[in-house]
């Protein structure tokens with residue numbers, strides 16, 4: 001029988017979010033219903049509310065979640081009720097042109113649930129990033145539910161489902177950070193700090209954190225930054241060169257998504273260095289660079305989509321690092337809040353007061 005549960009929706013552009021009854025159908029073939037235990041509040045949820053992603057209102061928000069499988073649909077063999085899972089917004093299809101090229105981490109046709117979750121009047125909801133987890137239950141494709149260690153704390157490991165994986169993978173999967181590298185990370189929110197933690201774990205000899213907010217630079221040190229640069233008062237390109245014998249960093253992760261920070265990342269690289277853009281830009285933004293510098297500096301300019309991750313490979317690895325005390329996921333959880341607290345959490349996020357507010361559902 002379909003369940004009617006509480007969920008947080010964005011009904012129309014720019015309006016405060018609302019908590020409403022949400023109807024979650026029984027899982028169909030290849031689908032599972034998950035009892036959500038925890039879900040982080042991410043900038044992307046706010047972008048949905050502001051109409052910056054698309055106009056498919058109403059949205060069921062929330063997408064950085066962990067929970068327990070409560071029901072499985074026909075043909076689902078790898079999950080059972082009670083399993084502890086982190087939800088992913090990439091579930092490689094195995095059949096698209098990227099999967100067929102052996103690159104499932106770019107999958108162009110990732111699976112989502114086929115049936116909609118709805119309002120009580122039958123209006124279909126658009127789940128944020130195909131998840132919709134600011135809700136007591138959510139319906140996803142079975143491939144989106146990734147089994148992880150059941151001993152892990154839901155409010156910490158749920159964050160792997162988006163921001164942590166994006167930042168971690170930007171450094172390690174996309175940027176290929178390796179032992180002895182000098183790394184710079186521009187933008188020290190949740191994604192940037194995850195890139196810093198990943199670089200540190202991967203053996204970088206130096207991890208330079210760049211931000212305009214001294215409080216965020218303090219936090220960055222907790223995750224493994226060896227040096228910090230406040231780019232409001234110091235030219236970050238000059239500072240990064242000065243820290244690297246005048247050369248620049250081997251890998252620069254741009255975790256802001258703005259033309260000026262992209263240019264900083266471009267020029268802060270060593271020759272043949274790698275730039276990884278993981279910050280999501282506004283559709284109106286453009287960047288201009290001298291073509292001779294593009295050629296002459298060589299290296300690689302890459303974009304990182306969701307940390308170029310394979311959730312079934314990478315989520316359990318990150319949970320393992322967390323359980324061993326090497327990846328401080330608890331450090332990303334600034335506060336836990338009830339479902340009713342999402343709107344206020346957006347305001348704290350915009351003021352830069354938190355790394356992550358995490359909704360906890362008992």
Ligand SMILES: [Zn+2]
Nearest residue numbers: 093096099107
């Ligand atoms: Zn695919």
Ligand SMILES: [Zn+2]
Nearest residue numbers: 042044162163
């Ligand atoms: Zn997110």
